[in-house]
Amino acid sequence: MEQLDATIVNTAIPSIAASLNVTPLSLKSVVTSYILSLAVGIPVSGWIADRYGTRRVFGFAIALFTIASVLCGLSLNAPMMVAARLLQGIGGALMMPVGRLAIIRTFPKSELLRAMNFVILPALIGPLLGPTVGGVIVHLASWRVIFFINVPVGLAALYLVYRHMPDYHGNEQRPLDVVGLILFSSGTAILSWLLEIFGEHTLDPMTMGLMLVLSIALLGAYAWHANHRRYPLLKLSLLRVRTFRISVLGGFITRMGVGGLPFLLPLLYQLGLGLPAWHSGLLMMPTAAAAMGMKLIAPRVLARFGYRQVLVMNTICIGVTIGLFSLVGPGTPTYAIVAIGLMQGFFNSLQFSSMNTLAYADVEPRDSSMASTITSSFQQLSMSFGLAAGSLVTAWFLGDVPQTERVLVTRALHHAFIALGVTTMVSSAIFWKLRRNDGESISRGQRASRNSAPLSQA
Structure with a gap:
């Protein structure tokens, strides 16, 4: 529900x-307000879950998200819509990290890969289905239905939460790092906003440059602050854990390449191939189907080849499939486009399953909440960077080419796919730093004597 709403509104903006x-154009704030709420809310989600319990916080997040969805649907003007989206973003910021934290603390590391697949799939499918579902709803009904469909989903989720979800609290009551919250949240919020409006020329270069410097300064001040505080908002010292560091940083760069696809593919299909919006959306469906299929075999692939070999080779495969879209033109058969989409979803799903579970392979149980918060924060930033990278690369190659010049637009988009594909392949070098047996506590269930109990009991 949260991942779908992150993109479904884009189609309904007109x-x-x-x-x-x-x-x-004036409704751009409807999209950016949601992103800003995520950037501000995610860093504090771990502390809130430790303090008040996963069940209470997760239920509150779902209730807030559902109520905010109704308010979005009832909005009478743009300010009301922006305010409702801010509330919705706060609910969404608590959903993913806290839900993932409950999974981590429930399952032993030997079962974490299979369990986490159920968390990872919505992150893959949501951004792909959002534009299509939004387009269908707007075509058949009112745009308000986009928000009202969250009501039955939210009510069902609340029932399941209070009936089945475990309630985990932190091992110790640590104080809230208010200064760290202000520094990190304001820095990430400014940076995320700049990336969202990048290329739209709504600000002059001088102002954008000053705001970029301000965001970097705030994040740098937080890094200094965190290293001198006993209970920081985000425990950056966790990045000293080698597998955690490689997973977070490698995943950040990989998502930058992949993150441009939701922006580039509709341009290719609609401007380059001249397809209608609904047809363009259907061509993105095979990627989601392949992602679901990979869920069934990812544990066996990782158990057979290990994290190092899978992440090094699979990252290259993702780059190659991104580059294959540069071969798609007006005369390309539909089955060939579908085949590329299937490969893309297949490799993407395996990549995110691997990166997101490797992050917890060597993290101590007491740091699981902090690790979940850090990974969620970096993932949110990487999504913004990915969309900005797609916009930058496309604008660079398009230049002043009119959108009516289909051949020239297609050629420019082909160059963009090649550039993003090469960038993704280069990022595989980060995963070369993994060792052969890294992550075996998850992929093969080894060191079972240490990790046989759930993380909440270890």
Whole structure:
């Protein structure tokens, strides 16, 4: 629900603008307000879960998200919509890290890979289905339905949470790092906002440059602050754990290449191939189907080849499949486009399953909450960087080419796919630093005497 809403609104912006009697450009804040709420809320989610318990916080997040969805659907003007989206973003910021934390603390490391697949799949499918589902809803009904469909989902989720979800608390009551929260959240919020509006020329270069310097300064100040505080908001010293560091940093760069696809592929299909929006959306469906199929075999692949070999080779495969989209043109058969999409979903799913579980291979149980918060924060930033990278590369190759010049647009997009594919392949070098037996406590269930109990009991 949260991942779907992150992208589903984009398709409905023209309809929402017409209904609220504003220009579509003025509703950019509807999208950015949600992203900013995530950037601010995710860092504090771990502390809140440790303090008040996973069941209570997760239930509160779902209730807040559902209520905010109703308020979005009832909005009468743009300010009301922005305010409701801010609330929705806060609920979403608590959902993913806290839900992932409950999974980590429930299952032993030997079963964590299979369990985490159920958390990873929505992150893969949501951004792919969002534009398609949003387009269908706007075509068949009112844009308000986009938000109202969250009500039955949210009510069902609340029932399941209070009936089945375990309630974990932190091992110690650590104080909230208010100064760290202000420094890190403001720094990431400014940086995320800059990346969202990048290339739209809504700010002059001088202002954007000053804000970029400010965001970097705030994040640098937080790094200094965290190293001099006993209970920091984000325990950056966890990055000294080799497997955790490689997973977080390698995943950050990999997602930058992959993150440009949701922006580039609709341009290729609609501007390059001249397909209608609904057809363009259908061509992105095979990727989601392949991601679900990979869920069934990912544990066996990792058990057979290990994290190092899988991540090094699979990252290269992702780069190659991104580059294959540069061969797609007006005369390309549909089955060939579908085949590339299937490969992309297959490799993406294996990649995210591997990176997201490797992060917890050598993290101590007492740091599981902090590790979940850090990975979620970096993933949110990498999504913003990925979209910005896709926008930058496309704008660079498109230049002043009119969108009506289909051949020239297609050629420019082909160059963009090659650039992102090469970037992704180069990022595989980070995973070369893994050792052959890294992650075996997860992929093969080894060191069972140490990790046989759930993380909450270890």
